[in-house]
Amino acid sequence: MEWPRKRPGTVLKKITSSVRCSGNGRALTLGLAKPWQALERRSFSIGKVQGQGRCRSGGHGREIGTCRGITISSGGKTFSFTGWKVGWACAKPELIAAIRSVKQFLTFVNAAPFQPAIAVGLRLGDDYFAEFAAELQGKRDRLNAGLEAAGFTVYSPQGTYFSTVDIRPLGYDDGRAFCLALPELAGVVAIPSQVFYTNKHEGKPLVRFAFCKQDAMLDEAVTRLATLNQ
8 A cells, every 4th residue: 555645555454443553653544444545456466565475365365355445466477577567356256246347348368378377376376476576676876875875855665666765855856857957957757646546746756666676776766866876
């Protein structure tokens, strides 16, 4: 779940009527009057890069499924098959029944030949997912250290493979304009966070960088970005 303002990628330990955010100790209260009001979509579905637990069809997904929420995830991120677009959902049986109906009525089927392959992937042992999460955590920390050294204010994620930064310490205040100019300024690309916000001004100074890259590419990127502060 992405924090609504400055903490994108924050992972909530538990979704109940009162939700506590593990990222900064603040409490986020959700008025869950209806069971479909807690919807969690994981861009990195093992997510919890810091080893807080599993998130597949079990673990955190079962926890959400036993209360009033839905976890929606995708093999595109978990197994690095972005183009496959094969996903799954975890929830109480009655909610899953409704989701199946919606899927049936809207798209019927998608990427049917790939679905058995994703099912095999979901049966992999915990060692695979633990290693994958540990590798991404290392890449996250590597990129974050470089971004901080380059002068950005960095918001370290817990459950995605994008690191969000505030560009204002470098003298910029418009993320979209910054991202459009960045390829020419430093030969690096980023994504303006404001495109994901309803209230655009809240995300205006924020941009995000992906760390699901080779270490050499991450090192080269932060070396180039450091020139912005010179």
